[in-house]
Amino acid sequence: GQQLNQSPQSMFIQEGEDVSMNCTSSSIFNTWLWYKQDPGEGPVLLIALYKAGELTSNGRLTAQFGITRKDSFLNISASIPSDVGIYFCAGQLVSGGSNYKLTFGKGTLLTVNP
Amino acid sequence: NAGVTQTPKFQVLKTGQSMTLQCAQDMNHEYMSWYRQDPGMGLRLIHYSVGAGITDQGEVPNGYNVSRSTTEDFPLRLLSAAPSQTSVYFCASSRAGAEQFFGPGTRLTVL
Numbered sequence: 001g002q003q004l005n006q007s008p009q010s011m012f013i014q015e016g017e018d019v020s021m022n023c024t025s026s027s028i029f030n031t032w033l034w035y036k037q038d039p040g041e042g043p044v045l046l047i048a049l050y051k052a053g054e055l056t057s058n059g060r061l062t063a064q065f066g067i068t069r070k071d072s073f074l075n076i077s078a079s080i081p082s083d084v085g086i087y088f089c090a091g092q093l094v095s096g097g098s099n100y101k102l103t104f105g106k107g108t109l110l111t112v113n114p
Numbered sequence: 115n116a117g118v119t120q121t122p123k124f125q126v127l128k129t130g131q132s133m134t135l136q137c138a139q140d141m142n143h144e145y146m147s148w149y150r151q152d153p154g155m156g157l158r159l160i161h162y163s164v165g166a167g168i169t170d171q172g173e174v175p176n177g178y179n180v181s182r183s184t185t186e187d188f189p190l191r192l193l194s195a196a197p198s199q200t201s202v203y204f205c206a207s208s209r210a211g212a213e214q215f216f217g218p219g220t221r222l223t224v225l
Contacts, residue, residue, distance in 0.1 A: 006156075033213070042118075042204050042216035043157070088156060101147075101172070102214065106156035 003027075006089050006105030014113050019076040021087060021108045029091035032065050032072040033102070037086045046087075047074070079112050086110070115140050118217035120205050126223045127195040135190040135220050137205030143215075145208045146188040150174065150201040151219075157204065163188055195224045 006023045013019060023032070031050055035043035047058050049065035049072060056063055062075045072089055089105040121136045139146065147162035149172075159172030163182040177199060179191040188207075192199060200223050206214040 035216075040219075042206075042218050044216070045213055048213055090157075101159060101162065104149075104157040106154060 004089060004091060004103055004105040006108055008108060009106070010109040010111070012111045012113065013079055015079060015081060017079050019079055019083070019110060020073065021089075022071060022073045023089035023091070023105045024071045025091055025103075026070070027091075027093060028069040029093050029103075030069070031092040032063070033090045033092070034061075034063050034072070034074045035088045035090060037088065037107075039085070043088055076110075079110075081112050081114050084110060084112050117141065118205055118207055118215055120203075120217035120220050122220060123218065124221050126225065127192075128225050129196060131195050132191070132193050133195065135192075135203055135205075135222070137188045137190065137217060138186050139188075139205075139207040139215075140186065141207060141209070141215070142185060143207035143209050144185070145210065145214075146182065147172070147206050147214065148178070148180065148188070148190045149204045149206065150199075151204060152201050160190065160203075192222075195222075197224045200224045 004023050004025050033048050034046045037043045047063040052069050053067050054065040060077045064073045086107040086109050088107045090102040092102050118139045144165045148160040149157040151157050158174050160178050161180040163169045166185050169180050203220045205217045208214040
């Protein structure tokens with residue numbers, strides 16, 4: 001099956017620093033998504049990317065859909081304590097009847113020290 | 115809209131017991147799915163449905179059953195619980211395409 005490699009597994013940063021994380025795949029995807037999960041909650045969608053090369057921002061968050069369609073990046077600028085959580089990438093390959101299935105990375109645990 | 119709701123929030127079972135995790139959405143979404151989340155494993159797809167009366171297996175379906183009799187509800191059944199099914203279970207829904215909305219989760223412990 002499809003595999004997503006998400007890195008880094010965890011990050012410890014100081015408030016105000018910028019953060020970068022990425023996902024790579026052995027297969028191409030038509031859609032990339034980034035979710036954030038707060039402790040004890042379900043994942044919440046941050047950014048969705050639909051075209052190769054697309055660069056999309058949501059406040060301090062910026063994500064890019066790689067040109068090869070096999071990778072995606074998420075950047076967080078000027079981190080704040082509430083950015084703490086687990087960030088997941090997810091990819092979707094439109095394929096016949098299973099075109100709604102998402103493959104998730106294993107997550108990046110972000111800790112922000114005030 | 116309540117979005118995606120899940121009950122119960124917490125559950126403890128003994129090995130061999132059966133139970134049903136409930137999931138409902140009020141957004142008229144066609145697609146619904148169940149995931150389990152284990153430490154270091156991310157989210158893994160158990161079963162999914164593209165509409166009422168249609169279900170299919172995901173990545174880790176063994177030990178779980180689903181049905182989709184209405185658009186709103188998508189229950190997940192554990193027929194004979196095993197300790198390996200201790201996990202956090204998330205239900206998600208979407209109208210079409212990839213933007214799935216997740217419920218708050220059910221934390222299940224099997225002793």
